[in-house]
Amino acid sequence: MPRLTDSERSELLPTLDGWALVEGRDAITKRFVFGDFNAAFGWMTRVALVAEAMNHHPEWSNTYNRVEVTLATHDAKGLTRRDIELAQRMDQMAAGLVKG
Amino acid sequence: MPRLTDSERSELLPTLDGWALVEGRDAITKRFVFGDFNAAFGWMTRVALVAEAMNHHPEWSNTYNRVEVTLATHDAKGLTRRDIELAQRMDQMAAGLVKG
Numbered sequence A, B: 001m002p003r004l005t006d007s008e009r010s011e012l013l014p015t016l017d018g019w020a021l022v023e024g025r026d027a028i029t030k031r032f033v034f035g036d037f038n039a040a041f042g043w044m045t046r047v048a049l050v051a052e053a054m055n056h057h058p059e060w061s062n063t064y065n066r067v068e069v070t071l072a073t074h075d076a077k078g079l080t081r082r083d084i085e086l087a088q089r090m091d092q093m094a095a096g097l098v099k100g
Helices: A006-015 A037-054 A081-094 B006-015 B037-054 B081-094
Strands: A028-033 A059-063 A066-071 B028-033 B059-063 B066-071
Touching: A006 A081, A028 A081, A037 A059, A037 A066, A037 A081, A037 B037, A066 A081, B006 B081, B028 B081, B037 B059, B037 B066, B037 B081, B066 B081
Parallel strands: none
Antiparallel strands: A028 A066, A059 A066, A059 B059, B028 B066, B059 B066
């Protein structure tokens, strides 16, 4: 899986909702805020099943209703299409669960 | 739930397996390393059910087979018996799953 080319970045990154590039690293990050721990961890569980099936896993941290996610492709040492796909799946699964 | 007294700390903290005090904060931390993501997230799911039932939630981050946990009691602004209890439950549930 090759790293995203410049033209792929220009095309794909603007389609993501609320994801930002990480300073000093070829990765993207987003903070999800849910109604409570139940919603946050329920979402994490759905994401975990998808991530395992993709064999592509997030770096993430959780405190009560908040989950901070960073995505990058370890083998490629940077962003690939799999990160874009996982980010999109995460957003789809968070719809209706996130606050505000 | 009051913060642990000095004598409770002397009694309880040495009973924990591999937990360390956090520098500059009244909290404890431990890094769990599992065989793979399946084991790590399976353990997190068991812990999440216990944490929700206790209404006492960890701060934790996960990258593939590793989970870093920090425990403190938000309302007490420091360590209480609930943190000791959750740490013990986490260790019990990790038995047989952690590497080495």
